[in-house]
Amino acid sequence: MSGDFEFSVPVLVIGGGAAGAVAALAARAAGAAVLLVEQDAVPRGTTAMSQGLVCAAGTRQQAALGIADAADTLFADIMAKTRGETDPVIARAVADAAGPCLDWLTDSIGVPFELDTGFRAAYGHSRQRMHGWPGHGGTDLVQLLHQRLAEKGVDVLLQARLVDVARAADGAVTGVTLERPDGSRERIGCGALILASGGFAANPQMVATHMPEAALARHNGHEGNRGDGIRIGARLGGALADMASYQGYAMLADPQGITVPPGVIVEGGVLLNGLGERFVDETADIAGMVHPVLAQPDGRAWVVFDAEIEARNAYTLEIQGLNDLAAIRHVADAEALAALIGAPAPAVAATLAALHGRDAFGRAWAGERAPQAPFHAIRVCGGLYHTQGGLQIDGAARVLRADGSALPNLFAAGGAARGVSGPSYWGYLPAMGLGSALATGWLAGRAAAALTG
Numbered sequence: 152m153s154g155d156f157e158f159s160v161p162v163l164v165i166g167g168g169a170a171g172a173v174a175a176l177a178a179r180a181a182g183a184a185v186l187l188v189e190q191d192a193v194p195r196g197t198t199a200m201s202q203g204l205v206c207a208a209g210t211r212q213q214a215a216l217g218i219a220d221a222a223d224t225l226f227a228d229i230m231a232k233t234r235g236e237t238d239p240v241i242a243r244a245v246a247d248a249a250g251p252c253l254d255w256l257t258d259s260i261g262v263p264f265e266l267d268t269g270f271r272a273a274y275g276h277s278r279q280r281m282h283g284w285p286g287h288g289g290t291d292l293v294q295l296l297h298q299r300l301a302e303k304g305v306d307v308l309l310q311a312r313l314v315d316v317a318r319a320a321d322g323a324v325t326g327v328t329l330e331r332p333d334g335s336r337e338r339i340g341c342g343a344l345i346l347a348s349g350g351f352a353a354n355p356q357m358v359a360t361h362m363p364e365a366a367l368a369r370h371n372g373h374e375g376n377r378g379d380g381i382r383i384g385a386r387l388g389g390a391l392a393d394m395a396s397y398q399g400y401a402m403l404a405d406p407q408g409i410t411v412p413p414g415v416i417v418e419g420g421v422l423l424n425g426l427g428e429r430f431v432d433e434t435a436d437i438a439g440m441v442h443p444v445l446a447q448p449d450g451r452a453w454v455v456f457d458a459e460i461e462a463r464n465a466y467t468l469e470i471q472g473l474n475d476l477a478a479i480r481h482v483a484d485a486e487a488l489a490a491l492i493g494a495p496a497p498a499v500a501a502t503l504a505a506l507h508g509r510d511a512f513g514r515a516w517a518g519e520r521a522p523q524a525p526f527h528a529i530r531v532c533g534g535l536y537h538t539q540g541g542l543q544i545d546g547a548a549r550v551l552r553a554d555g556s557a558l559p560n561l562f563a564a565g566g567a568a569r570g571v572s573g574p575s576y577w578g579y580l581p582a583m584g585l586g587s588a589l590a591t592g593w594l595a596g597r598a599a600a601a602l603t604g
């Protein structure tokens with residue numbers, strides 16, 4: 152495809168989730184005229200399904216609460232969690248950008264982020280660095296970002312899907328073809344293109360190719376994550392990396408489809424299978440735990456906790472939603488818990504009696520709270536939430552070819568780009584999906600504006 156466009160914009164952003172919205176806001180703040188294109192009638196993306204928690208280091212919110220954190224510390228945590236196997240350039244860029252981006256969103260854009268003091272440092276984070284909007288989740292976050300886009304003068308074109316890209320002889324993108332729901336097409340020129348169209352968890356073929364072991368998990372992300380931007384970027388010469396990387400999640404309430412918040416485990420909850428046995432250190436890995444759950448009889452497990460542990464998580468929208476749907480079952484004692492699970496009572500009693508010291512799975516209970524009767528329990532299954540591999544980018548979110556050279560004016564952010572979760576399912580740090588989406592969106596928006604300004 153080449154040639155004539157109906158009109159042209161300096162910066163064109165594809166995708167109206169967190170990465171695209173932040174990229175567009177950042178480019179606009181840097182003085183560029185921006186058009187954001189979203190395939191859906193209402194922008195939601197995986198962002199809207201999320202808890203809306205963002206990890207970032209060295210923020211104003213942390214400083215106000217006396218939490219000493221810095222980009223260097225976040226970088227070290229990313230490298231440790233990924234066993235040094237993630238791209239250090241992207242890790243450095245995300246670690247450096249996440250804090251300033253969050254402060255900018257709070258102070259200049261008016262997103263009321265606060266530190267989520269209920270979410271302790273866990274699962275690889277050495278500091279308390281979860282930021283959220285109290286009482287609100289991802290749906291409110293994406294709506295607010297779009298409200299800000301309108302206020303800042305960013306044009307948003309809805310119900311337009313990117314299907315093709317035109318480029319010049321030097322490889323520079325010159326414009327795009329968009330398809331409307333009625334099948335009609337339009338062509339728009341651009342000075343720089345930012346692909347922020349999410350990952351590919353909703354594309355069964357790509358999942359089967361790159362992460363076959365995750366194909367068994369229930370997909371719990373946005374249906375628009377078909378990998379369009381990743382495949383189009385690759386056609387333009389972009390290299391792909393870490394395509395087997397993803398966040399699975401072990402605690403998707405079954406059948407309600409609501410995420411049991413990770414804080415339930417962090418505060419002392421445990422997982423029991425249908426035999427009444429534990430099978431994993433639940434605190435070891437937020438994403439990789441999905442596989443031990445998938446391996447249980449029926450691919451199901453029960454999260455067991457108590458009223459105190461629930462109270463510490465009661466501020467989350469998820470606990471409220473789980474209660475609204477009566478997904479949390481209450482039982483008087485171990486015997487009643489066994490009856491609920493359908494497991495032998497002696498097995499359940501023995502499992503619950505062993506929650507002390509360093510248990511057989513390596514979980515340390517010193518100072519941790521083990522659930523006490525009466526018990527609360529939720530049946531869960533394993534879910535595939537979002538992918539973490541994608542287009543190789545540099546520290547300014549420019550898409551790179553396999554030889555390491557940058558495509559002239561193509562950027563990728565969020566789920567469309569290679570993340571910082573390493574090559575597989577065990578490298579994901581909590582809230583890094585949005586942490587890296589915001590950081591790479593911010594970097595891409597600023598760099599695209601500088602390129603076209």
Ligand SMILES: Cc1cc2nc3c(=O)[nH]c(=O)nc-3n(C[C@H](O)[C@H](O)[C@H](O)COP(=O)(O)OP(=O)(O)OC[C@H]3O[C@@H](n4cnc5c(N)ncnc54)[C@H](O)[C@@H]3O)c2cc1C
Pocket residue numbers: 165166167168169170171188189190191194195196197198199200201202203204205206311312313314347348349350371372373375376377379380410536537564565566567581582583584585586588
């Ligand atoms: C249940 C759940 C909870 C989560 N909770 C958290 C959390 O609390 N913290 C965290 O950090 N991460 C969380 N995540 C992960 C996080 O939501 C994602 O990493 C993040 O939202 C990715 O943002 P994005 O902008 O890249 O993608 P998305 O939000 O998916 O946005 C991509 C957008 O691009 C559009 N699009 C796709 N293809 C095209 C096309 N061809 N043309 C036009 N538009 C297109 C889509 O419709 C979509 O709106 C969670 C994920 C799930 C599933």
